[in-house]
Amino acid sequence: MDPLPDPALVVLVGAAGSGKSTWATRHYAAPEIVSSDALRAVVGSGPADLDASSEAFALLDQIVSGRTRRGLTTVIDTLGLDRDRRLRYLARARETGLPAVAVVFAIEDRLCRQRNSARDRPVPAPVLTTQLKAARATLDLVAEEGWDRVVVVDQGVAEVTIATPASTRPEPAAPGAGPELILQLSRFPWGEDPQGWLTAIARRADEIGLAGIALMDHLIQIPQVGRAWDPIPEPWVTLGALAGLGTRLRLGTLVSPVTFRPAGVTAKAAATLDVLSGGRAFLGLGAGWWDREHAAFGLPFPPAGDRLDRLESTIETCRALWYSGTKAYVGERVSLPETTCYPRPAGALPIIVGGTGQRRTLQIAARRADGCNLPSADSERLDQLLSVLRRHCAEVGRDPATLSVTVLDLPVVGVDRADVARRVERLRGRTSAAAFAARHHAGTADTHRRRYADLADRGVSTVFLAPADLTGPDDLDRLAPLVPR
Numbered sequence: 001m002d003p004l005p006d007p008a009l010v011v012l013v014g015a016a017g018s019g020k021s022t023w024a025t026r027h028y029a030a031p032e033i034v035s036s037d038a039l040r041a042v043v044g045s046g047p048a049d050l051d052a053s054s055e056a057f058a059l060l061d062q063i064v065s066g067r068t069r070r071g072l073t074t075v076i077d078t079l080g081l082d083r084d085r086r087l088r089y090l091a092r093a094r095e096t097g098l099p100a101v102a103v104v105f106a107i108e109d110r111l112c113r114q115r116n117s118a119r120d121r122p123v124p125a126p127v128l129t130t131q132l133k134a135a136r137a138t139l140d141l142v143a144e145e146g147w148d149r150v151v152v153v154d155q156g157v158a159e160v161t162i163a164t165p166a167s168t169r170p171e172p173a174a175p176g177a178g179p180e181l182i183l184q185l186s187r188f189p190w191g192e193d194p195q196g197w198l199t200a201i202a203r204r205a206d207e208i209g210l211a212g213i214a215l216m217d218h219l220i221q222i223p224q225v226g227r228a229w230d231p232i233p234e235p236w237v238t239l240g241a242l243a244g245l246g247t248r249l250r251l252g253t254l255v256s257p258v259t260f261r262p263a264g265v266t267a268k269a270a271a272t273l274d275v276l277s278g279g280r281a282f283l284g285l286g287a288g289w290w291d292r293e294h295a296a297f298g299l300p301f302p303p304a305g306d307r308l309d310r311l312e313s314t315i316e317t318c319r320a321l322w323y324s325g326t327k328a329y330v331g332e333r334v335s336l337p338e339t340t341c342y343p344r345p346a347g348a349l350p351i352i353v354g355g356t357g358q359r360r361t362l363q364i365a366a367r368r369a370d371g372c373n374l375p376s377a378d379s380e381r382l383d384q385l386l387s388v389l390r391r392h393c394a395e396v397g398r399d400p401a402t403l404s405v406t407v408l409d410l411p412v413v414g415v416d417r418a419d420v421a422r423r424v425e426r427l428r429g430r431t432s433a434a435a436f437a438a439r440h441h442a443g444t445a446d447t448h449r450r451r452y453a454d455l456a457d458r459g460v461s462t463v464f465l466a467p468a469d470l471t472g473p474d475d476l477d478r479l480a481p482l483v484p485r
């Protein structure tokens with residue numbers, strides 16, 4: 001069965017003793033379940049205090065309204081047989097954009113009666129008979145009411161799996177499918193031992209089968225990632241340290257702003273890394289965006305148009321200096337009296353352009369780069385950027401298959417659903433849990449594996465993986481199941 005959507009509004013429907021509460025606690029965390037019985041016990045003398053019903057339902061409605069407004073999974077554990085109520089919950093799901101799931105408990109009457117009579121306060125037999133009849137009739141009604149999913153639980157506890165919004169494909173990814181994964185390091189909580197921390201991360205990344213390590217290139221830690229006084233090392237020096245560890249990891253920046261270094265110096269650094277690492281280097285380039293770090297380090301921060309010109313000329317300079325021979329170079333934007341640059345890169349050194357500027361950045365990628373890096377947070381936006389990129393390729397007469405597409409992905413990966421929820425709550429800052437979970441595709445390894453397989457289907461060759469909660473090598477073990485085998 002396809003996994004149930006998550007977050008979602010889930011409405012349980014079934015006679016007393018049909019197993020609703022048992023099913024709910026089996027599949028959802030306690031705060032996600034809103035139960036009229038439990039609320040009767042809060043405002044009344046106990047779960048069976050029918051005098052407390054109207055207050056219990058008023059509370060229930062308030063809780064449902066609060067949770068759904070925040071986009072949080074809400075499981076409504078009531079009899080669910082009152083059609084008007086049920087349709088109100090369905091309408092609430094529509095209003096808040098949550099998928100609506102009805103779970104109907106259609107167990108045998110005999111079993112239900114048996115369970116009922118075994119309880120402390122059994123429901124009177126005639127009442128149960130009415131409920132059982134109503135439950136049967138409701139099964140047909142529910143099918144017509146427009147729920148996004150109807151689950152029928154016949155005997156006992158139906159085994160369902162609960163997805164996260166990221167799982168667009170129900171079937172598990174075929175083994176071996178999926179893009180290569182490169183770890184993007186953006187935080188460096190290395191304590192007193194920077195080299196030891198980096199070495200341990202790199203060795204573990206290599207062991208679990210990640211294809212490489214990419215470093216951010218910033219002069220001050222960016223606010224999206226950490227605090228300004230958190231360490232953020234110079235990437236080419238750091239990559240040099242990683243190059244000597246004897247791993248198979250590909251190494252590069254994602255991305256180096258072209259405003260930081262003269263183009264030729266970037267070409268030199270990347271070529272040197274390629275040689276020292278035996279041909280494992282890549283060079284990510286972007287136009288730069290953060291004025292503050294430029295000002296702080298005394299670097300000019302020209303207007304966007306100039307920075308994009310510089311992106312083009314940097315790529316041109318790199319290609320000219322990396323090309324064999326030492327002849328003078330006269331190109332489109334760059335002229336050099338000679339191209340004496342030794343060591344040459346060990347092999348073809350890929351240049352990946354990062355950025356989402358649809359008019360120029362993607363055009364520059366289409367014209368000059370080996371790869372183009374796009375954000376993966378929103379899949380509709382990704383599709384749109386991909387189509388713009390293909391259009392630019394068509395305009396410059398480039399086969400889009402020769403331009404690799406990479407994405408930067410910031411997943412929250414938990415070992416199970418509860419662990420995912422805990423991580424989201426810890427990491428979300430002031431962002432709402434639902435929005436944070438959606439942006440970071442919060443889910444278990446399974447969810448991410450399916451999503452990556454889906455990205456591969458759309459033509460993504462590499463995922464740069466930047467988990468929000470990477471503090472040391474042990475955190476990488478959670479990523480191991482994502483690696484295509």
Ligand code: CTP
Binds near residue numbers: 018115
């Ligand atoms: N039960 C069971 N096996 C299941 C499901 C339930 O033995 N697969 C038992 C439970 O342990 C409980 C009784 O059946 O003693 C009723 O289950 P419960 O989940 O409480 O049923 P509800 O539908 O929630 O009943 P009510 O409407 O009264 O809350």
Ligand code: MG
Binds near residue numbers: 021037077
């Ligand atoms: Mg119950």
